[in-house]
């Protein structure tokens with residue numbers, strides 16, 4: 001199949017970018033979206049042009065590195081990651097716009113690559129449990145109820161890709177933050193730091209410059225892992241409860 | 252945002268219910284007494300209009316806090332996701348009302364100012380010219396809504412109000428933590444539809460009936 005790509009090219013964080021058109025012929029519909037970009041890059045390299053920079057790692061939908069806005073939808077709107085999107089989702093002759101996540105807190109590094117270390121700092125602010133080292137405890141020493149364990153697991157599938165921020169009209173990272181909060185709040189191991197965690201992670205979220213959540217719901221629609229909006233309500237419930245606890249923020 | 256918004260929706264429901272007193276076929280006696288009662292509530296224990304002023308101050312504070320939070324949210328959103336982001340962003344959620352809350356809010360603010368200038372301050376005397384303010388509340392309402400363009404203006408303004416409520420109602424409960432499951436979300440969104448539809452129909456019944464002469468003298 002033949003497609004026309006309009007790709008965001010930006011030399012570095014300080015330059016302004018623009019969409020550049022690249023026609024591409026001989027694309028197989030079995031190719032993944034990233035393989036299609038590989039094909040373009042080979043051609044560009046042979047022509048001595050600068051290849052398009054894009055992020056990727058596992059290419060199997062589990063690492064969260066990949067992610068671009070395709071035709072105005074983060075990850076292309078197929079409820080999966082960009083690497084798991086295939087060219088059969090596009091028609092022959094399609095015009096495909098490819099842009100990086102755009103948010104003040106995610107500055108573009110080059111072309112389609114953005115800096116997502118703001119997410120790392122939110123996790124560092126409290127998205128962990130403190131465990132003393134020693135011999136491994138028995139696996140069944142700390143029982144977790146089935147319902148809570150399932151919710152924890154669903155939320156633990158967040159891969160930190162940042163699509164929620166890219167799609168949110170407020171540029172809020174509440175879906176990401178709430179996935180981690182909900183994951184740890186459901187498990188016994190998460191209880192000791194539960195309320196200091198929510199305070200510090202939300203504070204870090206705000207300090208990074210992400211917008212506030214107004215329950216629009218675009219985040220959940222583009223999330224490749226289907227993190228539900230309910231997680232944000234869980235975060236809000238914990239945040240309200242934390243106001244009645246004196247344990248402050250995590251250090 | 253959520254708490255003040257729900258307070259304002261509560262006021263709207265009370266206001267709508269109060270307006271229904273116009274439907275009583277007694278030449279506006281009940282309605283005028285109600286308007287009078289709002290000013291004299293608690294008298295003689297409380298001074299004239301004290302209750303009304305307390306009520307107004309609470310409402311005004313709610314509105315001011317609501318607008319202040321909205322401005323803060325908007326500034327943060329613009330700082331992180333302002334301007335044109337994508338060549339043509341496609342939205343996956345049926346979120347028109349949600350994405351236009353700020354514009355709906357601004358329209359409502361303008362409407363409320365005009366509305367208060369019309370009925371409370373009597374600066375805008377649509378449909379009558381009686382600068383000495385001697386006309387009873389019921390007759391002022393009759394005069395205003397006998398003009399088709401006043402009714403049309405209210406009908407349009409109420410669309411802004413109800414769109415705002417349509418998203419605001421469910422969103423407020425979600426912020427307060429009530430969006431606990433997919434089922435709960437469905438219930439909240441259905442309630443929001445009901446609240447918005449009820450407010451639209453309820454507020455528009457008196458003006459439309461007046462325009463068509465069903466309510467009158």
Ligand code: HEM
Pocket residue numbers: 263266270286289307359363366367370371388392405409412454455457458
């Ligand atoms: C078509 C629908 C509406 C009608 C027929 C209506 C009618 C009235 C009337 C007759 C008054 C004066 C009451 C009196 O003097 O005792 C009034 C006051 C007021 N209305 Fe409305 N109204 C409508 C919709 C709204 C909406 C949607 C809002 C808010 C968003 C609103 C906010 C107010 C406020 C703030 C006051 C002033 C209360 C005060 O005296 O301090 N109204 N309305």
Ligand code: SF4
Pocket residue numbers: 157158159160161162163164165175176179219222223224225226227
């Ligand atoms: S919540 Fe979903 S969209 Fe957001 S970072 Fe996690 S996996 Fe990506």
Ligand code: FES
Pocket residue numbers: 055056057058059060061062063064065066067081082083084159
């Ligand atoms: S490359 Fe790992 S999720 Fe796409």
